[in-house]
Amino acid sequence: MKGISRRSSSLRLKLPAVSMALVGACLFAAGCGTSAPVVTDYAESGNWAYLETDVAGRDADVFFVCPSVYAGEDDANNMPLDDEETKEGFVGAINMEKGIYDQDGTEEDNRFFAPYYQQIGLNVYELSEEEREPYLEIAYRDVEAAFEYYLEHYNDGRPIILAGFSQGADMCIRLMKDRFDEEGLQDQLVACYAIGWRITADEVDEYPQLEMAQGEDDTGVIVSFNSESPETDGSLLIPEGTKTFAINPLNWKTDGTPADRSLNEGACFTDYSGEIKSEIDQLTGAYIDEERGALKVPDVSEDEYPAGLSIFEDGVYHLYDYQFFYRNLQENVEDRLDAYLEEQAEAD
Numbered sequence: 001m002k003g004i005s006r007r008s009s010s011l012r013l014k015l016p017a018v019s020m021a022l023v024g025a026c027l028f029a030a031g032c033g034t035s036a037p038v039v040t041d042y043a044e045s046g047n048w049a050y051l052e053t054d055v056a057g058r059d060a061d062v063f064f065v066c067p068s069v070y071a072g073e074d075d076a077n078n079m080p081l082d083d084e085e086t087k088e089g090f091v092g093a094i095n096m097e098k099g100i101y102d103q104d105g106t107e108e109d110n111r112f113f114a115p116y117y118q119q120i121g122l123n124v125y126e127l128s129e130e131e132r133e134p135y136l137e138i139a140y141r142d143v144e145a146a147f148e149y150y151l152e153h154y155n156d157g158r159p160i161i162l163a164g165f166s167q168g169a170d171m172c173i174r175l176m177k178d179r180f181d182e183e184g185l186q187d188q189l190v191a192c193y194a195i196g197w198r199i200t201a202d203e204v205d206e207y208p209q210l211e212m213a214q215g216e217d218d219t220g221v222i223v224s225f226n227s228e229s230p231e232t233d234g235s236l237l238i239p240e241g242t243k244t245f246a247i248n249p250l251n252w253k254t255d256g257t258p259a260d261r262s263l264n265e266g267a268c269f270t271d272y273s274g275e276i277k278s279e280i281d282q283l284t285g286a287y288i289d290e291e292r293g294a295l296k297v298p299d300v301s302e303d304e305y306p307a308g309l310s311i312f313e314d315g316v317y318h319l320y321d322y323q324f325f326y327r328n329l330q331e332n333v334e335d336r337l338d339a340y341l342e343e344q345a346e347a348d
Contacts, residue, residue, distance in 0.1 A: 040081060040142045042115060042149035047081065049091050050098075050114040053154055060190055060337055062101045063150060064114040065143055065164035065171040067196070069093045072121020077135045079119050090116060092272030097322050099274055100330045101163050101193075110161065110337075113154070115146030119167055125236060125311050136170070143171045144178065155188075159340055161333065162192040165322055169197035169224070173210070176222065180209045190340045192222045193329070196321045198237055198244035198293075199224055212245045216252035216332060217339040223247055223332070225295040227286070227324060229302060229315035232294070236311055237318060244293035249325040249332065250286050261285040261299050266327030267320075284324060297324060 040047050049066065069089050070079035079086060094114050102112040120135045164172040172194045180186050186209060199222065204210045213221040225246040226237045234240030250259030267283035268276045284299035302314040312318055322329060 037078075037138045037141075039145045040115070040117065042146045047116050048114065048146075049087070049094055049116050050112045052111040052113065054111070055156075055158075058109065058111050059341065060159040060161055061111045061113060061150075061155060062161045062163060063147060064094060064098070064101065064112065065168035066090055066094050066114060066117070066119065067164070067166035067168045068119060068122055068125075070119055070121045072123030077121050077124050078138045079117075079121065081116050081118060087116060089272075095272055095274035096270045097165060097326075099268075099270070099276075100322060100326060101161060101333055103330060103334075111158075113146075113150050115143065117142035117146065117171075122309065122311065139167070140171055140174050144175065147175055147179065151185075157188065159190050159337070159344075160185075160188045161190045161337070162194075164194060166196040166318065169194040173197060173199060173203075173222075176210055177203075177207045181207070186220055189220045191219060191333075191336045193333070194222055194224045195329075196226060196237070196318055197224070198226065198242065200242065200244060204245065212254070213247045213252075214254060217335045219336055219340045219343060223249075225249060225288075225321070226293075227295045227297050227317035227321050229317070230296045230298050232313070232315040233292070235313065235316045235318075237316070238292055238294050243291065246288050246293045246295055248286055248288055248295060249328045252332070254288065256288050256290045258287040259285050264325065264328065265331065267324045268326035269323055270326075279327075286325075300324075 042048065045051055050064070070086065079090075081087070098112065102110050117139055119139045120132065124132050124135050162172050162175065164170075172192055176192055176194075180189060191213065199210060199212070204212065211221050213223045222245075224244070225248070226235075226244065228235065228238075238244050245254075247254050248257070248259050250263040251257060253259075261282045261284050264282050264284060267280045269278045271277050284297050287296050287298070288294070289296050297317055300317070305317060305320055307314045307316045308319050317324065
């Protein structure tokens with residue numbers, strides 16, 4: 001695996017036209033400066049990228065954790081939150097997938113909450129997992145504090161959709177481990193969309209609340225997958241010899257049953273405003289590799305969709321995880337929420 005430089009200015013990029021916005025979301029470089037390991041104060045509204053508190057007509061809350069946007073610096077391995085340019089890139093990365101969970105932004109749609117947090121820089125991913133962890137703990141303490149503040153001040157017992165991509169997925173899994181062993185909170189969970197990070201059998205054994213999705217409309221579950229080419233046999237996300245849990249976002253099966261590209265309702269490539277710049281129907285099918293648990297994507301080429309970051313080899317389609325399956329994910333969020341609300345109505 002090729003490592004990235006510890007200076008953001010020397011990150012190696014490969015930029016196909018279709019993925020310019022995608023890579024931009026993952027490579028936004030923040031200003032220099034050392035981030036002190038102090039938990040962010042979420043009573044300050046300025047520490048929220050999105051803080052939608054109006055309740056009228058809305059079915060559920062989305063608590064969303066942003067993916068990696070900060071490249072890192074020699075003296076700053078966690079993103080500083082005092083740089084407005086950094087925050088602009090952070091919001092842009094959120095907007096790129098916000099439409100999956102908050103589809104039209106009207107008063108009838110879900111409320112959307114997304115905290116700024118001291119996420120780790122991409123440079124930290126070239127360290128060993130043990131060396132990474134102190135920096136990830138700084139990031140997670142922020143996310144946990146934001147979630148606690150949200151629960152105490154805004155949630156009021158409403159259904160929760162927990163969602164994150166890449167580093168954001170890692171943060172969501174940590175929240176599931178730490179907080180969702182409580183029965184009351186479990187009962188509020190529509191689903192956790194933790195896309196672009198692994199979940200192993202050992203973790204599920206240790207944390208029974210990590211219940212993996214088994215179909216298209218089960219609730220209180222985790223939806224997760226990592227996209228790669230059929231030839232890929234190891235990556236930072238799923239190291240060689242590791243197996244992760246996954247569900248296929250085209251046929252909603254957890255085994256190796258192939259899903260034909262005809263089931264793909266639309267790959268959407270978005271920009272920092274959230275606008276869909278291009279949409280391709282039936283771009284690719286997918287199947288789960290039952291040895292690795294990876295989602296194999298057979299109908300696209302590494303040349304057209306390169307990895308884009310030097311922490312990944314070509315054939316790792318991480319940057320496109322949600323873009324390749326955008327419309328199917330969008331529909332699935334609605335389906336799971338409908339199923340959840342129906343279950344609640346029957347229970348009442």
